[in-house]
Amino acid sequence: MTTNLTAVEKKPLAYRFARLTWLKWLILILPFFYVMLMLIIPAFGMLSRAVIGPDGFTMQYLIKAFTGETSRKVMWLTLRTGLFVTLFAMLLAYPLSYLACRTPYRLVREVIDIAVMLPFCVSMLARVFAWRILLQDQGIINQALVHLGVISEPIKLLYSTTAVIIAMTSMLFPYMYLSIHSVMLEIDQNYLRAAQGMGARPFRSFWDVFFPLSIPGILAGSLMVFILSLGYYIVPALVGGASDLMISNLIQDAISTTLDWNTGAALSILLIVTTLVILAAVAALLALLRYRKKPKEAA
Amino acid sequence: MKTGKKRIAVLLAVSLSLGVLLAGCGSSGDSTSGDSSEDKPVLVINEWGGDYTDKKYGVYFDEFEEEYNCEIQVVSPIDTGKIKTMVETGNVEYDIVNCDGDFVFRGAEEGLLEPIDYSVVTNTADWTSGVYEYGVMSDPYYGAITYNTSQYTEDTAPKSWADFFDTEKFPGKRAMLKQPTFTLEAALLADGVAPEDLYPLDVDRALAKLDTIKDDITVWTTTGAEQMQVLASGDVDMSCAWTSRSMPAEDAGEPVGVSWNQALLYDCGWVVVKDAPHKELAMQFIQFATDPQRMADFMNIVYTGSHSDDARALVGDDRLNTIGFTDEQMASSVTMDLEYWANNYDEVNEKFQAWLIS
Helix, strand or coil, X not given: CCCXXXXXXXXXXXXXXHCCCHHHHHHHHHHHHHHHHHHHHHHHHHHHHHCEEXXXXXXXXXXXXXXXXXXXXXXXXXXXXXXXXXXXXXXXXXXXXXXXXXXXXXXXXXXXXXXXXXHHHCCHHHHHHHHHHHHCCCCHHHHHHHHCCCCCCCCCCXXXXXXXXXXXXXXXXXXXXXXXXXXXXXXXXXXXXXXXXXXXXXXXXXXXXXXXXXXXXXXXXXXXXXXXXXXXXXXXXXXXXXXXXXXXXXXXXXXXXXXXXXXXXXXXXXXXXXXXXXXXXXXXXXXXXXXHHHHHHHC | CHHHHHHHHHHHHHHHHHHHHHHHHHHHHCCCCCCCCCCXXXXXXXXXXXXXXXXXXXXXXXXXXXXXXXXXXXXXXXXXXXXXXXXXXXXCCCCEEEEEHHHXXXXXXXXXXXCCCCCCCCHHHHCCCCEECCEEECCCEEEEEEEECCCCCCCCCCCXXXXXXXXXXXXXXXXXXXXXXXXXXXXXXXXXXXXXXXXXXXXXXXXXHHHCCHHHEEEEECCHHHHHHHHHCCCCCEEEEEHHHHHHHHHCCCCEEEEEEEEEEECEEEEEECCCCCHHHHHHHHHXXXXXXHHXXXXXXXXXXXXXXXXXXXXXXXXXXXHCCCHHHHHHCEECCHHHHHHXXXXXXXXXXXXXXX
16 A cells, blocks of 8 residues: 555644634534533533532542442453453454455355444344343253253353353444454555465465554454443343443442432542543553564664 | 535534524423423323333323313333432423332432422322322332242242242242342341341341352342243243232233232332422322222222222222232231331442342
8 A cells, every 4th residue: 555655744733723714613613512512511510429429529439439349349340341342352353354355255245244234223222132032041042052962951141241241242243343344454465465475375474464454453443342341231231140230330320229429420430530541551552562663663 | 616615515504503502402491391282281290101101091191181181291211310310400391200119218308309288189198008298109019929830839839038048948040139129128038037127127137148049049130021031931930020010921821920928018109309390280190190999990900009998999809819909918918118228228239239249
């Protein structure tokens, strides 16, 4: 590709802002006000309850949310579920996306694309209930395994962490697929031909050339899936067992059931802070990798 | 040409943004009093929704609309968080809520409810239970031991919570509610606590008792529909389930049966939201809906009961037996303390959740 050769000439930010016509300003400002008005200001109003109790400023809710045993344990369970879901979505999406990208048959590519996108057209609740039916003791998966003689009596799939991870992976998998796929499509196939022309075996050309170029897609997809998964609460509530509590379940309990909005806000801050810390850690890691790569390139 | 295009784009952008702003202002103002077509007041009732709510039209809503020349608008489901938002922002859209019993106390404490005007609501004067300063209990129901009839018969089924917790005499998988209400009471009754000594709950003792069957509880249910589904599908052999769910299922031929002994009585009732737009009409509705004959009519088509002796007297014994509200059934039941739950739910729930994930 020629993108690196004709890189857009970088102008100072102030210069670029000065060149905006008023119509472009309008296009910038309208969404800005919309987001401020509808999202940021109400969110701050809600979150401020974490430090403003009935008797004025207090840290008790935040201290409880950040140090309380239940909320810490649930936060850890949430992160663990998110990590598993991200991992499995990646393991499923990568080969499938690779197949769709490399197959010479248009039909295969289109069938994969449709199969991935189609579930988006079905309401999430309907999909959760479908999983409940599939995974229950008398469900099709258990019955098939029993009839095939793999197991003698139904194994417990529904109401377990396994069920939560299976169902959430199926919900979030398309985001991973789309991120990886869009990056893979951008990879110039000539690089692979060049590698093979120089004598690399197919696997070697994949591992040394194709895979490193597809890493940005994996990272973007993982980040998206992981962060989206942290906010799930319907799926764990419907297919999970006793210990499958997500932080969002606690927040919902506080907001809707116990009406303890101070605790709800404090738990929300715990979730936001945890997410930001993870984002910062990933950003730092990426910066470090780039920094270590640079001297090599220069040499 | 170029400037023409630009002008159109500008016009579009401005009109769009104006439209958004206007729509935003319009809807926040007067969505409840949107009765511009007629002058009838619109009484907004927040209900659970579904089949149960639909049945209230035939008994209560349609007739009330006619008699009081108003319109009833039903909004569902019930979200107490939303009610709190309405009262706090001074934008109250609901008049009446048919809420869970403990919200009568919790809502009152949060300042979300109007006291019931008992000079208007006089039907409840001779009730011995279910009448409170901030609410009138209209739909009592039980959480009872419910079993799968392909595993147990009426004779062999567990008949007390002690039986339910006895996995040797009564083997099988169990389901319980993923909430402290009902579940902790059941555990304490199983551990030998007398019904009159239940409150205040000994939470640690209840959790210790639950520990003894934690591995046998394979499903923690979160909805009423789920309670029936896991029983009917055979995923569990017994469950703590709401009779308002299990009795219709039994009548519909599902393989479920109920042990009435030690059924846990809970309530559901009418409350009026603080600063409701039609406060007086709301009180009149509660008076209308507590009329014994109407309550009797309602008990004939649903599976909840009534605190009104007059209403129960108007219902045949067979029907009362089916819905669990004969005098004997009520006597063998255990009434849950709504006020205790309103005051202690947060704290107890936290311990319960911690126990669940331990």
